[in-house]
Amino acid sequence: MTAETFLQRPRLRAGVAIDENLQGFTVRLRGSSCQIDSNEAARAPLRQLLSTLAQGVDPAEVCTAFGDFSENAHAVIDQLDRFGYITEGAAFEVRTDLVEADTFLRALYRLAEGDHGDATPSPSAAQSAGDGVRSEGFTWQLAQGTAQRAQLVRYAIEYLHIVRHGPGLVAPLLNWVAEPALRAEVSEFLHEEWRHDRLLAQSLDAVGLNADAVRPAAMLPPTFALLAQLGVRATTDPLALASLLYIYERSNPAFHALYADNCRRVGLPEAFLGPVLRHASMNDAGRHDDIAALLVRHFCPVGRERAVAALSDASVAMEHLRRLDLALGQIPSE
Numbered sequence: 001m002t003a004e005t006f007l008q009r010p011r012l013r014a015g016v017a018i019d020e021n022l023q024g025f026t027v028r029l030r031g032s033s034c035q036i037d038s039n040e041a042a043r044a045p046l047r048q049l050l051s052t053l054a055q056g057v058d059p060a061e062v063c064t065a066f067g068d069f070s071e072n073a074h075a076v077i078d079q080l081d082r083f084g085y086i087t088e089g090a091a092f093e094v095r096t097d098l099v100e101a102d103t104f105l106r107a108l109y110r111l112a113e114g115d116h117g118d119a120t121p122s123p124s125a126a127q128s129a130g131d132g133v134r135s136e137g138f139t140w141q142l143a144q145g146t147a148q149r150a151q152l153v154r155y156a157i158e159y160l161h162i163v164r165h166g167p168g169l170v171a172p173l174l175n176w177v178a179e180p181a182l183r184a185e186v187s188e189f190l191h192e193e194w195r196h197d198r199l200l201a202q203s204l205d206a207v208g209l210n211a212d213a214v215r216p217a218a219m220l221p222p223t224f225a226l227l228a229q230l231g232v233r234a235t236t237d238p239l240a241l242a243s244l245l246y247i248y249e250r251s252n253p254a255f256h257a258l259y260a261d262n263c264r265r266v267g268l269p270e271a272f273l274g275p276v277l278r279h280a281s282m283n284d285a286g287r288h289d290d291i292a293a294l295l296v297r298h299f300c301p302v303g304r305e306r307a308v309a310a311l312s313d314a315s316v317a318m319e320h321l322r323r324l325d326l327a328l329g330q331i332p333s334e
Helices: 040-053 059-082 101-113 123-127 138-144 149-176 180-193 197-206 221-236 238-249 253-265 270-286 290-299 304-329
Strands: 010-012 017-020 024-029 032-037 086-088
Touching: 010 040, 010 059, 024 040, 032 059, 040 059, 059 086, 086 304, 101 238, 101 290, 101 304, 138 149, 138 253, 138 304, 149 180, 149 197, 149 221, 149 238, 149 253, 149 270, 149 304, 180 290, 197 270, 221 238, 221 304, 238 290, 238 304, 253 270
Parallel strands: none
Antiparallel strands: 010 086, 017 024, 024 032
């Protein structure tokens, strides 16, 4: 994975200095430095790249801005990140030293609203399907009415993994919450999610699959990644976990409407579709995305670095969802 996998807008960290010399460019930050050697042909585009990185660059614009040098530009960005000279320069970066809850939530909502739709099961994916969604992705195929039975069933399988393992991974959050009212809210949230995998098991049973035989080792890599992220953050950073819960628990009626249309088109039985839709409606009725706001208000204010780190986790979560969408889109037909 590269810096651009996790950063929406790579930017040089504050305090980075760049000196041009006979060999190329020296990049310095406090007591560390690295040398980027270049030939004469690469010097001008490299100078332009380093200048652009001072303000931040959208990875999608690198090919347009740097043409034949774009492959090298991506490699330079990745190496600068490995050495610690790159940070997140996206709109969610906060500029105050102490970040209040309202400021953090506004940044989180802006980040989520900026998701242009190639993620499953992000709501904006369905809302903008057919407009900016990658044509090889599952959501795009749903919007076009071309999703196949195998893909639709595999979505239910991955959904089962998330519903089955998610509550246990999130449960350590209770160790961070001492305030009685919020602790009760979190407990109720976990209780509502617990054993919901039985509902999804009914879907699989309707197509002749035994949910007990669905092993974690068989889950798609992006599903494993998002579950691992939930587990790690539940034990290490409750504010980051709140960001993840908002990304994963957002209401998604447009996506599920497209999913239902495709299931009926390929002849999947209502006994398969019904439990998926019932679980989705249960999440909507439970207003599970509100738990994120409650947690943010409990843990804020926080320092700027911690806020940016938590928002970066939300950006990574959206990347996991995009990769899940692509992986589901590549499931071969039966």
